[in-house]
Structure formats: structure tokens, C-alpha cells
Amino acid sequence: MLLAAYQLTARELVAALRRAGHDTIRPKHGALFGNIDLGGSRATDIAQRAGVSKAAIGEMIDELETTGYVTRSADPKDRRAKLIVPTARAREVLQLVSNFNAALERRLRKDLGATRYAGLRTALFALAPDTEPQPRR
């Protein structure tokens, strides 16, 4: 049920993005969108936050650069590194995701009540610590 719940909500979100014209974004890209700073992040940091390999994030960066969601720019502090910076188009996606999550939260709160909704969050945190979503600057 955990897996099914994830897949269903992820597909709903992807469908909502598609309706808004973002039709090249797939569920896995959430690993990047959910862990990139608005001012840009290094690939290694995104990979670590997302809990996936650098190679996996690197491939997403390739795709999202091609489709115009991120740019690669030199990191002034480390010539090995590149700053992955979200474009305006990506910021639009982040806003839509935020709206989607807020709507989902409202729906669950309404359907379950505040207490059981809190139970869901606490339970997920008990099952998957170190995964708590952090707001990105």
C-alpha cells in the first residue's frame, strides 16, 4: 500500500504538470526538483539529499538541461564543480508542485481529520527517518 500510494500520487502530480504544459517531466525528476536550491546546487549535493547516485542525478541533469529546466554554470568556489541552477520554467514547476502538495494535504486533512493526518506523517517519519522533506532556499 505504501508503494501504491506513492505511485498513485506521483502519477497524479505528473499528470497535473502535463496539463500545465510540462510534459517531459517524469516521476524520477522529483529527486532533483525536490532537492535543488533556487540559487543552484551541486550535483553531488542533490544526489546525496535525494539518496541516489551521482550518475542517476547526472542523467536527470542532462535531460532537464535539454528540456530547459536547469542550466549548468561554473561554481566559482570549486572549478571541479558545476552549479545546477533551476530556470524560470523550473521555478514554475516547483510552484505547481507546492500547490499540488498543499491541495493533497488539505484533502487528507479533510478526509482524515487533523489527528489521523498527523498520524500519517509521524508514521512515515518512524518508517523512513532521514527522509523528511526540507524546504529549499
Next chain:
Amino acid sequence: MLLAAYQLTARELVAALRRAGHDTIRPKHGALFGNIDLGGSRATDIAQRAGVSKAAIGEMIDELETTGYVTRSADPKDRRAKLIVPTARAREVLQLVSNFNAALERRLRKDLGATRYAGLRTALFALAPDTEPQPRR
């Protein structure tokens, strides 16, 4: 967090099975073990219950037949079909899975309290209806 919670618990379960000597069973095999009747089921039925394609289940049957977890026998009611029957070894796995789930439930109940545990189940049901695990005969 839904995805992470699933992956972590699935890996824990696979590790527990491995410790019990069932070291060829992988997460995907849950689609079969979770949807097969003790008296045998047809591949198509298992696939439909699990929500995956016939081909995917067919491949798992190949693997689990090779490793001694299921047998293929003729379905007396339909000569096109074959009954996929769990062996004693598979029944041992099903028992271990049942024990694992019971232990997980006890842990969550203890950590969260009965009310919030109920919240988790209700929330998952709200997010993923038609996925409620059914006991198999």
C-alpha cells in the same frame, strides 16, 4: 517519504528472508507471494491482483519455479491455463512474511499508539484504494 518507507521496509523484509535461507527472493516477488492462493492460482489472476502484466508474472514464475517455490500444474478446468501452486518452501516464506508484518505492526502500534497507527492505515487507504491487502485462501 511514501516511497522511502516502502523501500526501507521491503529491503528489511528481503534481508529477513535472506537470513532464513531464502536468498533468491527479491522485492518484486512480493507481487506473486502476495497474490497467490495456497491451493494455486492462474498466472493471469495473480497478474491482475498485483496490477502488473502477465509477462512480468510469467518471468517471476520461471524464477520461482527454478528456485523451488512454485510448481506449474495443469488446470483441470481450462487446458490453456496452468495452476501456479506454492510449494512447502513458499508456504514457509508466506509464514515469515506474515510474521514480519505482524512484528512491524506491533512496532508501529507501540511507537505511534493505536490511534495514529489507525491513521496511517486509513490514510493509505484514502490514497490507494483498491489496494487493500486481502487474505488469500
Next chain:
DNA sequence: CTATATAGTAATGATACTATACTAAGTTGA
């Protein structure tokens, strides 16, 4: 300044599927 560590990339492979097409067997309706 040498040894070691780190950032990103490339190549390969593993895992877990789907889609399509096929054969054999069952069902249905004129």
C-alpha cells in the same frame, strides 16, 4: 609537493517492469 580525496562523467550492467505478437485453447452466435 606528493598522496589522497572529491566533482562530475562515461560505460556497463542490474532490476523491474511494459508492449506486442504469437500459439493453443475456449466461447459464442448465426
Next chain:
DNA sequence: TCAACTTAGTATAGTATCATTACTATATAG
């Protein structure tokens, strides 16, 4: 009853999403 259709399982190929390893360029520590 038999032609049209459907269904069960299998075979083949392909796709999506990752990890592992090894590599190059750069950085850092002693």
C-alpha cells in the same frame, strides 16, 4: 457447427530507473 472472437500463457524486444566501477580534472592535507 463452424467461423469469429476471446483468453491463457509465452517469447521477444524494449523502456525506465537506478547502482557500480573506473576515469579525468581539480582540490586539499600533511
